[in-house]
Amino acid sequence: MTFDVFSALILTICLLCFFMLNLLNLLLHSRSRAARKYLKDRKHKPPKHLIMVLAAFGTIVYWLEVLLYPFLVFTDLFSMIKVNPLQIDLPYSQFLRWLGLGLLVFGFFLFSWSVLTREKHAVSWEMPENHVLVTWGPYGLVRHPSYLSYFIMFFGIFFLWLNFLAAIPLIAIPGYISIVEDEERMLVERFRDDYLRYQESVGKFIPKLKKKKN
Template identity: 30%
Template sequence: MQFNNVLRYTLLFLFAVQQLYWLIGYFKAEKLKPRTKKDTLVNIIERTLIKAVYFVIFIQLLGVNILQFSNNNFLVLSGFILSIIGIIISISARKEIAANWTCSDNYQIKKNHSLVTSGIYRYIRHPIYLGMGISFLGVELLVQSYLIFFAPLGTLMIFYWAKREETLLTKYFKKDYLKYKRKTKMFLPFII
């Protein structure tokens, strides 16, 4: 059980660092490239849902077991490794996209927006979503919660956000984005 707690607290720390990085990046991006549109009710609902997911993850990592199904060290270690991989992917992608990043709940083209096709974006179009999905899946494996069965719903939400972004990016960047789409995959290099 102590091994499990060490991994939980390590992930809790890494998620906190990731969220701090996101928050700092958010304010920098807003300063360099301010929003161009107001929030809608849908944006507010999506943001609330995202915050609720993070809240559940944080309390689970603090040791609150929600619908726990077993105590298997293999699942704990597998979940930890998946979460680390997901955090690395999402932070590296966030760093690459820099001031062009906007929150998924209020995605928009900003002033002087540019199409990022370097780094991990050379291979996949939505690495932040991929990283977040992998890390959330990893947490649910680590804490061994039946909440893992919500993963398909989370995948649908990620796919919805990605498609919404692609529609907007195609409208703004036109042929450049269509060319970029032909060269890359949505989430997994060479697969999907």
């Protein structure tokens, strides 16, 4: 089995698990009518500016590339795409492709873990009145594991393809960082001291080293 076929199989399994998990989460934890009314009345709105457009565009391109990769491999078209001016020829390219596959698998795992942990308590401008601050599981390691998983997967698809087009999803990262800044202001307003303490003890995207108690 070639690396292309192996990576396409692994990616297909990850995609199936990803979509099944999100569908199950959507069916089990849909919001009530009362919550929807509350969401509509909230003063917090998603930010709307160019950087958000880049985030959306980069994410859409990422999903197109992730879905396209297995199709191209299984139809024997991927080998044809490898020979084009947009392909990047780097030293240790095979190692980088293995690294990319590993990053994608880890990114899918981290995202799935965060979905299972937070259940219906996803942080957004749509928080219902009974929203709970989730600080366990992956949220005990970093404050935004879902966004971190996307960053990891963006780099993963780039290393797997080693193509300039596969670098497009990276432009979404500044947009997601902007979203995080807005979300954190909203969370501080909502949970006050609880969230401030959470910020002090848990890193945004990188785990904080625990200080040893004397």
